[in-house]
Amino acid sequence: MSAADRAHVFHSWSAQDLITPLAVAGAEGSYFWDYEGNRYLDFTSGLVYTNIGYQHPKVVAAIQEQAATMTTFAPAFALEARSEAARLIAERTPGDLDKIFFTNGGAEAVENATRMARLHTGRPKVLSAYRSYHGATAAAINLTGDPRRWPSDNGSAGVVRFWAPFLYRSPFHSENEAQECERALQHLEDTIAFEGPATIAAIILETIPGTAGIMPPPPGYLAGVRELCDRYGIVLVLDEVMAGFGRTGKWFAVDHYEGVVPDLLTFAKGVNSGYVPLGGVAISGAIAETFAKRPYPGGLTYSGHPLACAAAVATINVMADEGVVEHAARMGEDVIGPGLRELAERHPSVGEVRGVGMFWALELVRDRETREPLVPYNPAGEANAPMAAFAAAAKAHGLWPFVNMNRTHVVPPCNISELDAKAGLAALDAALDAADAHVA
Incomplete structure (x- = not known):
């Protein structure tokens, strides 16, 4: 399947020879997994659209x-x-x-x-x-x-x-x-x-x-x-x-x-x-x-x-x-928001936490005082290395992150369980160590 993808699928927003798309075997709820048995908690909701998770019956x-x-x-x-x-x-x-x-x-x-x-x-x-x-x-x-x-x-x-x-x-x-x-x-x-x-x-x-x-x-x-x-x-x-x-x-x-x-x-x-x-x-x-x-x-x-x-x-x-909208509001107020603010206290790479409901962003910086972004605007190649290291660390801890420029967005399915949300925050906590390594 991966060979056919590389031979025939033209992927959006990508330099075709520089990517290796993950081959996804399945997905359910807030998780998806590959053919090697690696399971990821999806903090991206696809492209911020699986608001009720994957495969709702x-x-x-x-x-x-x-x-x-x-x-x-x-x-x-x-x-x-x-x-x-x-x-x-x-x-x-x-x-x-x-x-x-x-x-x-x-x-x-x-x-x-x-x-x-x-x-x-x-x-x-x-x-x-x-x-x-x-x-x-x-x-x-x-x-x-x-x-x-x-x-x-x-x-x-x-x-x-x-x-x-x-x-x-x-x-x-x-x-x-x-x-x-x-x-x-x-x-x-x-x-x-x-x-x-x-x-x-x-x-x-x-x-x-x-x-x-x-x-x-x-x-x-x-x-x-x-x-x-x-x-x-x-x-x-x-x-x-x-x-x-x-x-x-x-x-x-x-x-x-x-x-x-x-x-x-x-x-x-x-x-x-x-x-x-x-x-x-x-x-x-x-x-x-x-x-x-x-x-x-x-x-x-x-x-x-x-x-x-x-x-x-x-x-x-x-x-x-199923009260999904109300659940998203409660999770944002009681779990995601407070959890991200706690991460900001521990990680000097977090410049700002902002969001509402199940729609959050962490602004990652090299210096909190100057607010210099962790990577420059519209980075490419080596300039993006700090964010690439953060993303790799998140995946190594079973979390699939949303990364754009110097930010990571926390946008899991709106019906994610509190247990899974806290597991995702723990993985994010570990991954932010990779961003902290680039703080001035």
Whole structure:
């Protein structure tokens, strides 16, 4: 199997001759294992999407039942699984986001959300944050702020970037969260003014940025962005592809911020734990009305695929019946958060701990005083050696870590047991010794 992979599979985000993908034999719950019997506790949830873990029997059964009834059907028709998935999602989205446009994943959700915003407003520009990731399709990769955009940065006409708040590495020299919020909002308003409010269709933000570092915005920031959008007639798009469906201890991360309702909300990943590819856009009444008599010029062959929607229905029902969202909130508050803060006290390489629910990041540094990152921004080769050593140590202790630049993210399944979570923290504790070895 590994030989066939190396001969024929072209892997994403990789130099093909420099990788040796692990051959996975199976997975269940919070664990997966290889053909040599090595078992790993998955602190990545795949790519932060197996919110209910691997192989949940109720979701597997729902996919099997749907396959026996109707494996596929074109998106122009009304189907039970599709309609029920849309209803269950709309029940949980904030405000009047009651219309659901289905896609195959998060990047396509962002593509269509920005298209809807531009058509709704008749304006060309979209503002996005530097510390962001919105997907790898044409528009989504150009909206992305992180370095994965650079090789494909040839379609950015109409994209303008700004600095979102991040107190630990504040671009505004803030001393506290209140200052960071005020200065970030002033910076965004200045950007709007200099770009021309009448040219801006949308502002897109990850409610809580994921891959870029899991940075919950300071109190008042999202409400301030909402006010700016209302003042200038700009569509607010919140990207909840990673943060949605229980990951933060709420159904959606925006639920942590009272009174904030976006005009469009993108989702994917946790909607069905990635069991079958599915994403979508939740659409406000005002934007839906734009296309009531005017055709929306967009669609996908597999939009609302029956197998994916059946998996979504089962996943949402499992999360509700088994209290997964509440469990994620409790684990974050009582186990993961306190456990990570204890690690920070023991390990000088940990510069900051931040997160909520089952969505956490450790910022690893060479020097706590200067906050010099353990590895430089967008490291490659030898420059990334300290983080590579940390990751290897984690795997040696049976933990599969999420590593990005100078951070490790702690994002296990939202229904992980307390016993397994504590075992993962113990493995993380041991692995951080490898990072400590590089502290100045």
